[in-house]
Amino acid sequence: MPVPLSRRSLLAAAGLTTAGLTTLTACGAPDLTPEPDVAVLLGAIADEENLISLYEKTASAHPDLPESCAKALAHHREHLTVLRKHYLPGTGGVTATPTAVSSPAPAEPPADRSAALALLRRTEKTSATTRLKDIAAVSPGMSQLLASIAACETGHATALSLA
Structure with missing residues (x-):
């Protein structure tokens, strides 16, 4: 024969259930929002991939490029190797999107050597500027890495100006 439950018993059970669900939600539910570092890191990786592609295509089209390009x-x-070491696959979550990629690789570099070097300079400057803007959104360790990359890219732009 079933035992009738009192209203007090039902309320106590509901309170325990709510407390249990709150505890489970607080410590066990995965947060699908990526940390700012992840989105910035994915953007920096994409930029480096695009820069590498641009340099490779430009070197193929213009084998007489200065040593500074190599x-x-x-x-x-x-840079790409180091950035990839900082990314843990799966940490991006469902909503991870890279920061705006600053240097989309063109299908083909300009046929004119001077124009190709100018494109490389502009792309380096744009990428360096993007890395510096990204610094505000990431942890101190990641900001040091991005600042180093930005400084290197600025150096590349300067070296290409002298070529």
Whole structure:
């Protein structure tokens, strides 16, 4: 024979259930919002990939480019390697979107060597500016890395101006 539950018993059970759900939500539910570092990191990775692609395409189209282009390409490959080491797959969450990619790679570099170098300079400057803007949104450790990359990209732009 079923035992009738009192109103007091039902309210106590509901209170325990609510407290239990609150506790589970606080410590067990995954947060699908990515940390700012993740979105910025994904944007920086995309920029480095685009810069590498641009340098490779430009070097193929203009084999007589200055040595500073080969050095810049090597630096961008190093940047990409370091940035990828900081990204843990799956940490982006469902809503992770990169910051605006500052240097979309063109389909083909300009046929004119001077125009190609000018494009590389502009792209380096734009990417450096984007990294500096990103610094405000990330942790101190990530901001140091991005500042270093921005400084390197500014150096590339200057070296290309002298080429």
